[in-house]
Amino acid sequence: MNQINKKMKITVLVISCIIFIIIGLIISLIYNQNSQKTKISLQTLNTTKTVIQNQQNQTVFDTILSTCPTQSEIKEFNNYFPITSDIPLKDYKCSNGLNPNYSENDSDNLDPRLTIYNSLRIMKAMHFREKLPWTEKNTYDWFKEKIKGININSKTNISFCCNPKQIINLKLDVLQNKDKKEWVKRQTGTGMMHLLLLEIHEARHIDILHTCGYKDHNLNEMGAWAVQYYLGQYIATELPNNCQNQYERDITLSSSEEIKKTRFCDYN
Numbered sequence: 001m002n003q004i005n006k007k008m009k010i011t012v013l014v015i016s017c018i019i020f021i022i023i024g025l026i027i028s029l030i031y032n033q034n035s036q037k038t039k040i041s042l043q044t045l046n047t048t049k050t051v052i053q054n055q056q057n058q059t060v061f062d063t064i065l066s067t068c069p070t071q072s073e074i075k076e077f078n079n080y081f082p083i084t085s086d087i088p089l090k091d092y093k094c095s096n097g098l099n100p101n102y103s104e105n106d107s108d109n110l111d112p113r114l115t116i117y118n119s120l121r122i123m124k125a126m127h128f129r130e131k132l133p134w135t136e137k138n139t140y141d142w143f144k145e146k147i148k149g150i151n152i153n154s155k156t157n158i159s160f161c162c163n164p165k166q167i168i169n170l171k172l173d174v175l176q177n178k179d180k181k182e183w184v185k186r187q188t189g190t191g192m193m194h195l196l197l198l199e200i201h202e203a204r205h206i207d208i209l210h211t212c213g214y215k216d217h218n219l220n221e222m223g224a225w226a227v228q229y230y231l232g233q234y235i236a237t238e239l240p241n242n243c244q245n246q247y248e249r250d251i252t253l254s255s256s257e258e259i260k261k262t263r264f265c266d267y268n
């Protein structure tokens with residue numbers, strides 16, 4: 001009888017030990033899973049924080065240039081400014097502001113259509129504190145009223161207007177150049193800002209041609225060079241600060257001053 005009792009005690013002891021071990025294993029498993037989850041959610045939190053910080057540091061114009069136009073933007077642009085081209089264009093696609101059909105290699109150029117779309121997106125996003133000197137409208141609405149289409153021209157030496165009527169011809173090389181991925185490129189001072197000024201300059205020719213050779217006489221005529229000069233001044237000084245950085249404002253202002261000095265016959 002004693003022996004049976006002893007055996008039972010041992011069995012109970014062994015079973016208890018096994019149960020303890022199993023409980024211990026389950027507890028450690030749950031703890032590990034939870035700490036893993038905490039690690040993952042901490043990582044997610046940090047990644048989200050970094051993305052938000054990057055978005056906060058990125059200017060409004062940089063954000064536009066690193067993203068793709070929406071379907072409704074493309075529909076609107078194609079409606080108001082149908083794009084034609086004298087060379088065949090590859091299929092339109094867009095990922096992170098680039099057409100992968102054009103950007104397979106580092107040496108590739110930009111899709112000229114995407115450059116035009118992005119210039120129009122920025123033009124539409126420009127809301128100046130002061131009214132422009134040559135129109136009651138904002139820049140985009142004024143451009144929309146004047147221009148009936150944009151032709152990508154691979155044969156011309158310079159961009160021009162207005163043949164056909166109300167159509168501006170933009171030089172292919174200018175549209176394809178990779179500097180148009182930046183509002184103002186830090187190393188060169190070139191970039192999308194200059195294309196936008198060029199578009200407005202050409203659109204002004206619908207109403208006024210140059211009055212002194214390729215120059216104009218003075219700012220008061222409010223011709224294409226005056227409009228380009230004033231728009232540069234407004235971009236540099238009349239936009240909210242988050243649109244561009246200080247370097248970009250400085251370059252825009254100095255290139256505008258350069259136009260005042262070099263593009264008017266009566267300038268003293």
Ligand SMILES: [Zn+2]
Nearest residue numbers: 201205210224
């Ligand atoms: Zn001109």
